[in-house]
Amino acid sequence: AQSVTQPDIHITVSEGASLELRCNYSYGATPYLFWYVQSPGQGLQLLLKYFSGDTLVQGIKGFEAEFKRSQSSFNLRKPSVHWSDAAEYFCAVGARSGGGADGLTFGKGTHLIIQP
Amino acid sequence: DADVTQTPRNRITKTGKRIMLECSQTKGHDRMYWYRQDPGLGLRLIYYSFDVKDINKGEISDGYSVSRQAQAKFSLSLESAIPNQTALYFCATSETAGNTIYFGEGSWLTVV
Numbered sequence: 001a002q003s004v005t006q007p008d009i010h011i012t013v014s015e016g017a018s019l020e021l022r023c024n025y026s027y028g029a030t031p032y033l034f035w036y037v038q039s040p041g042q043g044l045q046l047l048l049k050y051f052s053g054d055t056l057v058q059g060i061k062g063f064e065a066e067f068k069r070s071q072s073s074f075n076l077r078k079p080s081v082h083w084s085d086a087a088e089y090f091c092a093v094g095a096r097s098g099g100g101a102d103g104l105t106f107g108k109g110t111h112l113i114i115q116p
Numbered sequence: 117d118a119d120v121t122q123t124p125r126n127r128i129t130k131t132g133k134r135i136m137l138e139c140s141q142t143k144g145h146d147r148m149y150w151y152r153q154d155p156g157l158g159l160r161l162i163y164y165s166f167d168v169k170d171i172n173k174g175e176i177s178d179g180y181s182v183s184r185q186a187q188a189k190f191s192l193s194l195e196s197a198i199p200n201q202t203a204l205y206f207c208a209t210s211e212t213a214g215n216t217i218y219f220g221e222g223s224w225l226t227v228v
Contacts, residue, residue: 009156032215034216034217036219042221042222043206043219043220043221043222044159044206044219045219046216046218049216090158090159092217094215094217103149103151103161103164103174103208103210103217104161104217105161106158106159106160107158108156108157108158109156109158
C-alpha cells in the first residue's frame with residue numbers, strides 16, 4: 001500500500017520569501033502525485049499533479065513541484081509567497097492500477113503561516 | 117453551482133442518533149468517495165464506489181455505511197453516531213482510478 005509523509009507540520013515564511021514544502025512517498029512503482037491546498041473553512045483545491053513526462057510540474061497560483069524518483073519526493077515550491085498563500089497543504093499519492101484500494105492516500109498536511 | 121455538492125454543510129447531532137450526509141455531483145464521474153478529515157491526521161478514506169453496483173470499504177469504514185443511489189448521488193450514514201466521529205467529511209469524485217479527485221466543500225459534523 002502507498003503512503004505519504006509530509007515531515008513539516010508547520011512552516012512559517014515571510015511574505016515575499018521563497019517556499020518549499022516537502023513530500024515523500026512510498027509506492028512500488030511510479031505513482032500519480034498531487035498537491036492540494038485547503039484554505040480555512042474551505043474544501044480542497046488541486047494545485048498541480050504529476051502523471052508522467054516532465055518531472056517539473058507547473059500548477060496554479062505560481063506553484064511548481066518536482067518529481068524526483070531517486071528520492072521518492074515530490075516537493076512543492078513557490079519563488080515568492082503572498083499572504084493569501086496561508087493555508088493547509090496536502091500531498092497525495094494515487095495508485096496507477098485500478099485494482100485494490102482506490103482513491104488517493106494523503107499526507108497529514110503542512111500548515112503554512114505567512115509573516116508580514 | 118458547485119460540481120460536488122454536500123448537504124448538510126454543518127450538523128450537530130447527539131450520541132446514538134442516525135445521521136446521513138448526502139453528496140451529489142454534476143461532473144458525470146463514475147467514481148465517488150467519502151473522506152474524513154481530522155486535525156493532524158490528514159484525510160482518510162471511508163468508502164469508495166466505482167459505480168452504482170460497486171461499493172468498497174476504505175481505511176476507516178467501521179461505524180459508517182454508504183448508499184450509491186445513482187451515478188450522481190452517494191450518501192454516507194452514521195447509524196449510531198459517537199463523539200469520536202466528530203470531524204469534517206468530504207465527498208469527492210474522479211473520472212478514473214488514480215486520476216484527479218475533485219472535492220466538495222465539506223460537511224462539519226459534531227456529535228455531542
